[in-house]
Each structure stands twice: as structure tokens, then as C-alpha cells.
Amino acid sequence: MKRGAPSYIDLESISDLHALVHYPPPRHPLISVVDHCDFYRMRPMEKALYRFGFYTISCKRYEGLLYYGKSQYDFKEGSLLFTAPWQVIGTGPDVTVDEGWALFIHPDLLHGTNLGMKMHEYSFFQYEVNEALHVSEEEKQLLKDCVDKIVREYSQNIDKHTQNLIVSNIELLLNYCNRFYDRQFYTRAKANADVIQRFERLVKEYFSQPGLIEAGLPPVSYFASRLNLSAGYLSDLLQKFTGKTTQEHIHLELVERAKSMLWSTEKSISEIAYELGFEHPSHFAKLFKAKTGKTASEFRHPN
Secondary structure (H helix, E strand, O other): OOOOOOEEEEEOOHHHHHHHOOOOOOOOOOEEEEEHHHHHHHOOOOOEEEEEOOEEEEEEEEEOEEEEOOEEEEOOOOEEEEEOOOOEEEEOOOOEEEEEEEEEEOHHHHOOOHHHHOHHHOHHHHOOHHHOEOOOHHHHHHHHHHHHHHHHHHHOOOOOOHHHHHHHHHHHHHHHHHHHHHHHHHHOHHHHHHHHHHHHHHHHHHHHOOOHHHHOOOOHHHHHHHOOOOHHHHHHHHHHHHOOOHHHHHHHHHHHHHHHHHHHOOOOHHHHHHHOOOOOHHHHHHHHHHHHOOOHHHHHOOO
């Protein structure tokens, strides 16, 4: 490892987590709540990046730099952060935490449950740190009540009802977070409108450039990175304000370009497909039919 480069700390189990912060063995092997003050006090003092083998939901207020992937952020406010298993997150040595908690959920706890099958629907687990959820004191207390119920449940003797009650409270907490994120999207309506306008301009610019044959079709991540957003956050923002995901917007612009080329040029449908960035004309044909209800030939020659 290069001098000054961060070290990686992999935590595969709740027991590994407890050992890191010098906690006694966990009361439940698949879930735990840790006081953030303890975590930051007991962590290695050198810059370290963590990879957790579980879902994390953390609520904290602190000062200092937070590292997420290759970026760093200076946060001084209370925020909720979410990470999915094996995402990279870490802190600088100067971070101090005023208050907070973190809920760690091993995927095995959710295996075979309805919540386990729909965890992918809670897309905020794929957001970046700068898209954290900011909550009011009232909202924070509501979430803390859910967490306290989880702690009480796993701190008792485990019986046949334990998993169901714990998972039910996790789902309740996540549904509250969904509500609060919706609120946050709309309270930032002006900023979000600016993002949408910039996105629409980027899409048009992309399909206006020469050399699409070499560039190919753009992934959602291309536009997200240009807007300094995560792909999940951008798609959720567009869905809430326009009713369409990022991918749908890309496809609609592509189809409009195709219509213009079908009307105004004599190029073959295969040539148009290649010029729009498709490797295989059959993929273009399928998308065009799905979006317009007509084949490209029927659109070009309606009679």
C-alpha cells in the first residue's frame, strides 16, 4: 500500500463490528445499534475506509470530513445516511461526533421476508453522502422510537416472534424515511427544477454530438456524474417531478432524434440505428416500436 493511502477495514459480521468498538458480544447475531460517539472514539485514528457486510442506517451530527468513495464532504448538521452491503465509507481522523446512532442490519436477517425481497425499492441505500436525508427534531424522534423498539426486541430472549417484530420495525423505519425523502425532494423544488433543466440540456447535447457510433448509448451514470449526483438519486428526482426515470428520458430523446432522421433523410434504418449509438439495429427497432407503437418503416411510410 502506498504511503499515506487509506487502509480498508472489512466488517463481515455484527460480531466484527462489536469487536472494533470494544462492545461486548452482540445480543443478536444479525442486528445491532451502536452509539456513534463510541464508534468514532474507538475507531483507528489513521484515515480508514470501511466496507460493511450489512445495511447501515445512521443518524448523526458531527464536525469534520466524511469520505464516501473517492469524494469527501464537510458536514456539520444532523443527517441520515444509508449504505448497502459492501459500499465504501469512512472518516478522517479529525471527526468529532456530538450525538447519533447507527443501525446495522445483516442481509441474512431479511432473508425470506417480504422486506428482504423489496429492499431494492428503498433506493436511498444507493444515494451519495451529499444526498443525505436531513430530518427535523420531530422526525428524528419518530425514527429513534423505531430504533428503540428494535433494541428492546433483540435485547430480550429470542423467541419465534423476534424476527418478525424486528423486521416489522425496520420496515416501519424505512417507510418513514421514504416519506421524509419525498418531503425533502419537494422542499428543494427550485434547486431540483434547475437540475432537471440541466439534465434535459445534457441529454439533447449528447445526442447532438457527432460520433455517436463511437460514443454509444449513454448510461444513466454519465448524466448523474455530470450533475454531481448518484444515478439512483437522479432517477428518483426525475420520477417524482416528471413521472419518468432517467432511462425513460434518454429513450424519449433518442426516439425523437430517430423520428427526425426518418422524416428528413434517406438513410436506411440500420444506418440511423448506428448513428444513434446502437451496436445492433434490432435493439433500436425494438425500442422504437415500444415507444411509438409503430415500426420505423411504418413511421417513415405511414400509408
